[in-house]
Amino acid sequence: MSPADRHRIHPVTDSPMKRILPIIGLIAVLLIVGTVGFGMITGKGPIECLYLSVITLMTVGYREPEPIEEGGMIFVIVYLLSGAGTFMYLITSIGRWIVSDQVRHALEQRRMQQTINNMSEHLIVCGCGQMGEIICRQLVNQNRQFVVIENSLDRIQELCIPESWAYLHGDATDDGMLQRAGLARAGGLAAVLSSDADNLYVFLSANMDNQPLAIVARAAEESAARKLRQFGARHVINPYQAGAVRMARLMLHSGLENLMEIVDGHHADLELAEFPVPAGGPLEGKAISESSLPERGLTVIAIRRANGERQMPVGGGDQLHAGDSILVVGQQDAVQQFLAETPAPSS
DSSP states (O other): OOTTTSOOOOOOSSOHHHHHHHHHHHHHHHHHHHHHHHHHHHOOOHHHHHHHHHHHHHTSSOOOOSSOOHHHHHHHHHIIIIIHHHHHHHHHHHHHHHHHHHHHHHHHHHHHHHHHHTOOSOEEEEOOSHHHHHHHHHHHHTTOOEEEEESOHHHIIIIITTTTOEEEESOTTSHHHHHHTTGGGOSEEEEOOSOHHHHHHHHHHHHTTOOOOEEEEEOSSHHHHHHHHHTTOSEEEOHHHHHHHHHHHHHHOGGGHHHHHHHHTOOSSEEEEEEEOOTTSTTTTOBGGGSSHHHHTOEEEEEEOTTSOEEOSOOTTOBOOTTOEEEEEEEHHHHHHHHHHSOOOOO
């Protein structure tokens, strides 16, 4: 998504633990000073002196050590005033930081929800593991709006916030979470959670609205992939199978490397994209050679007809009709410009 469309978030530069550790260290120093001081005054053992230090700082059940001389009294006065005051200030600071973090988190979630509510035809990525991260980066390269649903707060803080990605912290298998992500307005969804069962549940939940939604689901086990297809999933990806097939193809046909880089989006200049042919659009009723595609440097490599039939290879004399979709390859700028100029098909 473009910088204007992104929800800008200021990453947290210091975690609560980093702020609390110095306070814990200072409390430990106060206890050590008190233990040593009371030991010098009373000559008692370290455990009893530590006990005296704790009740002095906490101002609970305090009793002065016996016997105590004038020098000891001065130490107790100074330690009680400075130590107890410092201790209470530190405890108050911890409470204030905890409350402020909760308030800031609540406000951040509210702003994030408002940003998501303004999205339309965006994509929803359920899970931000390795596959989810790669998907998100591909969507960023394509300037597409998207929302990440991730259950791990650590993953959100280390990836989503620094990258300024719109996100929701929660369980993607929760129907309410999908609704908060704008499922009714979304243009597509990727279910790439670590559990095949969770991906199946997300797919079924997303299909309950009976809306035309492009859903891609991850399935590490073939049994899960079969179940997804039985329930109507058209796009099921087994990451291990897909990776192994690609490696085999590269070994058998090394010349396919450049083409596969284009398909995977790793080629810096070329891009592969699918375009609809809407009724009344500039491509309807025209042969490929008569359209503006060749002069734009876009090559049609496949046509998916309105009835679902696929045509490949494609010739210059093949005509395009409303409801068709074309798969083209060309320079990234040319593809993006044509995509921006192509009207969306009427519903």
